[in-house]
Amino acid sequence: MSSPAVVLPGDALPLSLPSTSSAAAPIALGPGVLHVVDKRTAGTGARGETVVAVRAGVLGYLAGKGVKREQQQEGGVEMQGAGAEKEKEKEKGKARAGERWWIEGNGKRYLPALGESVIGIISARHAEGYRVDIASSSHASLDALAFEGATKRNKPNLKVGTLVYARVSLAHKDMETELECVNPNTGKGEGFGELKEGFLLEGLSLGLCRNLLRPTSPILDRLSALLDFPFELATGTNGRVWVKAAEARETIVLARCLARADAEGLAGLDKGWVEGLGV
Amino acid sequence: MPREADVNLSSKAFVTSALAQGLRVDGRSPLELRELAISFGRELGNVTIRLGKTTVLAHTSISLAAPSPERPYEGTLAVHTELSPMASPFHDQIGRASDEEVLLTRMVDKAIRRSGAVDREALCIVAGEKVWALTLTLHFLTDDGNLLDAAVLASILSLKHFRRPDVTVVGSEVTVHTEDERVPVPLAIHYTPICITFAFFESIPQPILDPTHLETQLATSFLNLALTPQRELLVVSKTGGSPLEGDEVMCCVGWAVERVREVNERIEKALKEDLQKRVLEVR
Numbered sequence: 259m260s261s262p263a264v265v266l267p268g269d270a271l272p273l274s275l276p277s278t279s280s281a282a283a284p285i286a287l288g289p290g291v292l293h294v295v296d297k298r299t300a301g302t303g304a305r306g307e308t309v310v311a312v313r314a315g316v317l318g319y320l321a322g323k324g325v326k327r328e329q330q331q332e333g334g335v336e337m338q339g340a341g342a343e344k345e346k347e348k349e350k351g352k353a354r355a356g357e358r359w360w361i362e363g364n365g366k367r368y369l370p371a372l373g374e375s376v377i378g379i380i381s382a383r384h385a386e387g388y389r390v391d392i393a394s395s396s397h398a399s400l401d402a403l404a405f406e407g408a409t410k411r412n413k414p415n416l417k418v419g420t421l422v423y424a425r426v427s428l429a430h431k432d433m434e435t436e437l438e439c440v441n442p443n444t445g446k447g448e449g450f451g452e453l454k455e456g457f458l459l460e461g462l463s464l465g466l467c468r469n470l471l472r473p474t475s476p477i478l479d480r481l482s483a484l485l486d487f488p489f490e491l492a493t494g495t496n497g498r499v500w501v502k503a504a505e506a507r508e509t510i511v512l513a514r515c516l517a518r519a520d521a522e523g524l525a526g527l528d529k530g531w532v533e534g535l536g537v
Numbered sequence: 538m539p540r541e542a543d544v545n546l547s548s549k550a551f552v553t554s555a556l557a558q559g560l561r562v563d564g565r566s567p568l569e570l571r572e573l574a575i576s577f578g579r580e581l582g583n584v585t586i587r588l589g590k591t592t593v594l595a596h597t598s599i600s601l602a603a604p605s606p607e608r609p610y611e612g613t614l615a616v617h618t619e620l621s622p623m624a625s626p627f628h629d630q631i632g633r634a635s636d637e638e639v640l641l642t643r644m645v646d647k648a649i650r651r652s653g654a655v656d657r658e659a660l661c662i663v664a665g666e667k668v669w670a671l672t673l674t675l676h677f678l679t680d681d682g683n684l685l686d687a688a689v690l691a692s693i694l695s696l697k698h699f700r701r702p703d704v705t706v707v708g709s710e711v712t713v714h715t716e717d718e719r720v721p722v723p724l725a726i727h728y729t730p731i732c733i734t735f736a737f738f739e740s741i742p743q744p745i746l747d748p749t750h751l752e753t754q755l756a757t758s759f760l761n762l763a764l765t766p767q768r769e770l771l772v773v774s775k776t777g778g779s780p781l782e783g784d785e786v787m788c789c790v791g792w793a794v795e796r797v798r799e800v801n802e803r804i805e806k807a808l809k810e811d812l813q814k815r816v817l818e819v820r
Contacts, residue, residue: 379545391542419546457551457562500547506555514564535564 265311265361273309273359289371290315290361315363364465368394368496370429377458377494378437380420388416390424390437393460393496397434400424404438406447414452421453421500423492453492456502457509459516466520467493477519477527484532485512511535544754552755556741561752567745568792573800575694575807581721582699586691589749590681595673595691597699601713602670604661612660612668614650617675618642618688624680644685644774645675648730648763649692652771656725662704662711669701671724682750685761689732694804696724698811728765731800733793735760739779744789746796760786762793766801
C-alpha cells in the first residue's frame with residue numbers, strides 16, 4: 259500500500275496513456291487532470307502527449323474493472339515508471355476500462371463545471387430570465403423558462419435576493435455560465451428551484467460541500483446522529499449550504515455545526531461540543 | 538467596482554426573526570463579544586487583534602522631528618489607516634475613501650489621538666526644537682464586521698506595548714540612546730480608550746454588541762461608544778440610521794461600561810504576560 263501522492267499544478271502524472279492503435283477502452287481523466295497534446299509532434303508518429311495536474315492535491319486513482327479487487331486502491335496510486343507499464347499494456351488494455359484519475363484538493367474558489375448543483379442568489383431580472391450570483395468569478399444566467407412546468411404565460415416570479423438550487427447546464431471559461439432548474443430530458447424539477455426560508459451559509463470550503471454531497475456522507479451521518487431534531491439541508495458545490503429547521507434555535511445549531519465541521523473536520527463534531535450548544 | 542449585494546431574502550428574514558427571539562446566528566447572546574485573541578509581534582508595538590474573524594494589525598514607530606510652531610512643547614501622534622481590498626473585496630480601491638472608511642478613520646482618530654490618551658508633552662525633548670513624532674499605522678487584514686472596535690483595541694495596545702528610546706539632554710545637546718545603552722522607555726499614556734459598537738434593528742428593542750459582517754448589513758443604525766475602564770465617556774458617535782431614545786443610549790452606556798471593564802482586564806493580562814517574556818534590560 260503506497261502513500262498517497264501529493265501533486266502540484268504542472269506536475270506530470272506517471273500514467274501511461276492507452277495507445278491509439280490498441281483497442282483499449284478509454285480511461286477517464288477527472289477534475290484537476292489535463293491531457294496535453296503537443297501539437298508540434300502530432301502527426302509525425304511520435305505523439306508528445308502528457309497528462310498534467312492542474313490543481314494541487316492528492317492524486318486519486320480507481321483501477322479499471324478488469325483488475326482484481328485486491329489490487330484496487332482508491333485514494334492512492336503507485337508511482338511506476340512508464341516503461342514498465344508499456345509491456346503489460348496490451349493485456350491490460352481491456353482491464354483498464356473504467357480506470358479513473360483525479361485530483362482531490364480543497365479550496366474556496368469555485369469554478370463552474372457542467373452538471374454540478376449550485377446554490378445561487380438572484381441578483382437581477384431580465385425579460386428573458388435572471389442573473390444569478392453563484393460565488394464564482396462572474397455571474398450566471400438562468401432562463402425564465404428553465405423551471406418545471408414553465409410556459410411563456412406561466413413563468414415563475416422570483417424576486418431579487420431569492421435563493422435558487424440549480425444545475426449548471428453550460429460551463430466554459432470563455433462564456434457566461436448557464437443554469438437550469440429543471441431536468442431538460444424529463445421536464446421535472448427534481449429538487450431544483452426556489453429555496454424558501456431557511457438560512458444560507460456562504461464561504462464554506464469546497465471540500466466540505468463535496469463531502470456533504472457524497473452518497474454516504476460522514477458529516478451528514480454524524481449530524482443526523484448528534485442532532486435530535488428534523489432538518490433540511492441543500493448543498494451547492496459552490497461553497498454554499500442552505501439549512502432549515504423548524505425552530506430558529508435549531509437552525510442556528512445546525513449552522514454552527516457546519517461551520518465547525520468546515521474549520522475542524524469530522525473530529526470537531528464531537529458529542530460534548532454539540533451538547534454544549536444547548537439544544 | 539464590486540458593489541456589495543444585499544443579503545439574500547432567506548437569510549435576512551431568518552436573522553431578523555431570530556434576533557426578535559434574542560438569538561444570534563453565531564450562537565452569541567446579544568451583549569456578548571466575539572472571542573478576542575491578542576498576539577504581539579517581535580517588535581515592540583506590533584500587535585494583532587482578532588475579534589472573531591475580524592483581524593487588525595497595529596504598528597507604532599517613532600522618529601525625531603521639529604515641533605509645529607503653534608505647539609512647541611508637544612510631540613506629535615499621527616494615525617494612519619488604510620482600508621484595502623485585503624480586508625474584503627468590497628473595500629475596492631486604496632486611496633479612494635468610501636463613507637465607511639472615513640467614519641472608521643475619524644472614530645479611531647477621535648478615540649486615540651484627539652482624546653489625549655497619549656501625553657504629547659512627555660514627547661517633547663527640547664522645547665521648540667526637537668520632539669518625538671509617533672506614527673501609528675493600522676492594517677485591516679480581515680473584515681468580518683466591527684473593524685472599529687478591533688482597530689481601537691489594536692491601536693491602544695500597540696501604544697501601550699511600544700517603547701521609545703531613552704534620551705539625555707544636556708543644555709541643547711540631545712543624545713538618543715540605543716537599545717544597548719539604555720532600556721527603552723514606555724510612552725506616557727493617561728488612560729485606555731476602548732470602543733464598543735452597538736447595532737440596532739428595526740422593530741427589535743434589544744440592540745446587539747459587536748456585530749458580524751452579516752449583522753452589519755442588516756442593521757438599521759449603529760452606536761459607537763468609546764470609554765475608559767474608569768467609567769469615563771470619551772466619544773459617543775451615532776451617524777445616521779433610525780432614531781434612538783435617550784434612555785436607550787444610556788442603557789447602552791451601562792452595558793458598555795461592563796464590557797470595557799472585562800476587555801481591559803484581558804488586555805492588561807496579555808500585556809503583562811508578553812512583557813515578562815521579553816528581555817528589556819541592559820547587561
